[in-house]
Amino acid sequence: xxxxxxxxxxxxxxxxxQIKVLGDQIKKYGTKVLLTYGGGSIKRIGLYDEVVNILKDxxxxxxxxxxxxxxxxxxxxxxxxxxxxxNDIDFILAVGGGSVIDCSKAIAAGYYYQGxxxxxxxxxxxxxxxxxxxxILTIAATGSEMDRIAVISNPETRQKLxxxxxxxxxKFSILDPTYTFSLPKNQTAAGVADIMSHTFxxxxxxxDGAYLQxxxxxGILKTCIKYGKIAFEEPDNYEARANIMxxxxxxxxxxxxxxxxxxxxxxxxxxxLSAFYDITHGVGLAILTPVWMEYVLDDExxxxxxxxxxxxxxxxxxxxxxxxxxxxxxxxxxxxKSIGIPMSLREVGIKEEDLEKMAKACTDxxxxxxxxxxxxxxxEDVLSIYRKxx
Ligand code: NZQ
Ligand code: ZN
Numbered sequence: 001x002x003x004x005x006x007x008x009x010x011x012x013x014x015x016x017x018q019i020k021v022l023g024d025q026i027k028k029y030g031t032k033v034l035l036t037y038g039g040g041s042i043k044r045i046g047l048y049d050e051v052v053n054i055l056k057d058x059x060x061x062x063x064x065x066x067x068x069x070x071x072x073x074x075x076x077x078x079x080x081x082x083x084x085x086x087n088d089i090d091f092i093l094a095v096g097g098g099s100v101i102d103c104s105k106a107i108a109a110g111y112y113y114q115g116x117x118x119x120x121x122x123x124x125x126x127x128x129x130x131x132x133x134x135x136i137l138t139i140a141a142t143g144s145e146m147d148r149i150a151v152i153s154n155p156e157t158r159q160k161l162x163x164x165x166x167x168x169x170x171k172f173s174i175l176d177p178t179y180t181f182s183l184p185k186n187q188t189a190a191g192v193a194d195i196m197s198h199t200f201x202x203x204x205x206x207x208d209g210a211y212l213q214x215x216x217x218x219g220i221l222k223t224c225i226k227y228g229k230i231a232f233e234e235p236d237n238y239e240a241r242a243n244i245m246x247x248x249x250x251x252x253x254x255x256x257x258x259x260x261x262x263x264x265x266x267x268x269x270x271x272x273l274s275a276f277y278d279i280t281h282g283v284g285l286a287i288l289t290p291v292w293m294e295y296v297l298d299d300e301x302x303x304x305x306x307x308x309x310x311x312x313x314x315x316x317x318x319x320x321x322x323x324x325x326x327x328x329x330x331x332x333x334x335x336x337k338s339i340g341i342p343m344s345l346r347e348v349g350i351k352e353e354d355l356e357k358m359a360k361a362c363t364d365x366x367x368x369x370x371x372x373x374x375x376x377x378x379x380e381d382v383l384s385i386y387r388k389x390x
Contacts, residue, residue, distance in 0.1 A: 030091025190282025265372025
């Protein structure tokens with residue numbers, strides 16, 4: 001196991017009714033709030049009114065930035081920074097999913113920077129500080145509620161990039177599983193696929209001796225498989241929603257990658273799909289994952305797939321190694337299908353003629369280097385994976 005520094009600073013208030021802490025939590029950090037949200041789901045489920053009433057009851061002044069899109073755009077970040085500067089705001093409350101939270105993190109960091117916030121994404125500037133931020137999560141997926149990362153899109157340059165800094169980690173997150181009951185089935189499924197993909201990115205590494213981290217990862221994967229299906233079929237099953245929500249936070253907050261040499265690859269490939277086509281992140285991941293698994297499976301990596309097949313899918317350890325690996329990959333694909341996710345790039349509207357451009361962008365965005373490290377992937381590899389997924 002490699003050396004590591006453990007720091008997961010976000011306070012979590014988990015469970016039904018935890019919104020009761022909201023007023024006191026905000027008052028620990030600020031006096032004037034920017035309330036951020038997406039396209040209206042929080043209004044439909046009554047959460048917007050609940051939050052506004054709490055702010056008013058606590059005498060907390062606020063401004064709003066609504067309409068943040070899925071795959072949040074840099075323009076919303078610019079708009080948020082402007083509102084904050086014009087209104088002397090000192091705290092951001094993000095109510096929604098990864099898109100709202102990521103946009104809010106970028107606003108929080110951008111406030112302290114005099115240039116254009118896109119500079120952070122293209123590494124022209126580094127984050128030095130961020131305004132304090134709290135979240136109320138409404139979809140279990142990205143883990144943004146407990147990590148320091150923001151993923152922002154720029155439609156003008158057709159790029160979707162990420163950046164992060166410890167100051168961007170939420171000060172607190174309220175995780176009430178009942179807020180996720182209203183999710184449409186496709187978003188529930190995409191969220192589960194995203195959580196599983198974060199776990200895979202951390203799990204599939206070679207010989208790093210991080211035994212404990214990998215058992216945590218398998219626990220998260222088993223949780224997604226068991227409860228993902230239940231949440232998909234019974235949207236208001238509290239136990240299922242609660243387990244998926246907690247899995248979301250732990251898949252990406254650092255726990256699974258500490259002590260390991262982790263470098264993600266399927267996410268790098270997916271971000272080009274959503275940069276070019278604005279598709280749902282988790283859907284892109286679910287399409288690419290089994291294809292990536294088949295592509296990287298070889299003698300050096302087969303034992304890791306055996307570990308996955310035996311420990312996660314309970315496949316008989318006495319079978320041939322490659323048989324176990326292939327069965328595990330088939331089961332992964334079947335699981336995604338069983339929760340209604342389309343399994344080809346064609347089905348989500350991607351045009352074949354763009355595959356080369358996306359593969360080029362994918363490797364360009366990693367500075368021309370190969371992506372991943374379980375198996376290094378260059379332009380030709382990425383293109384092959386896109387083609388096989390088509
Ligand atoms: O906009 P509203 O009306 O709120 O609707 C949203 C949106 O249409 C809807 N929704 C959310 N909660 C709901 C609900 N509908 C009904 N009831 C509810 N309770 O769901 C749709 C998707 O929301 P979004 O926030 O986009 O989903 P998600 O949380 O999956 O976020 C995706 C974004 O996060 C990035 C992705 O790339 C994508 O841009 N990621 C962020 C990461 C991070 N910060 O660490 C890591 C991830 O790998 C990922 O890249
Ligand atoms: Zn993801």
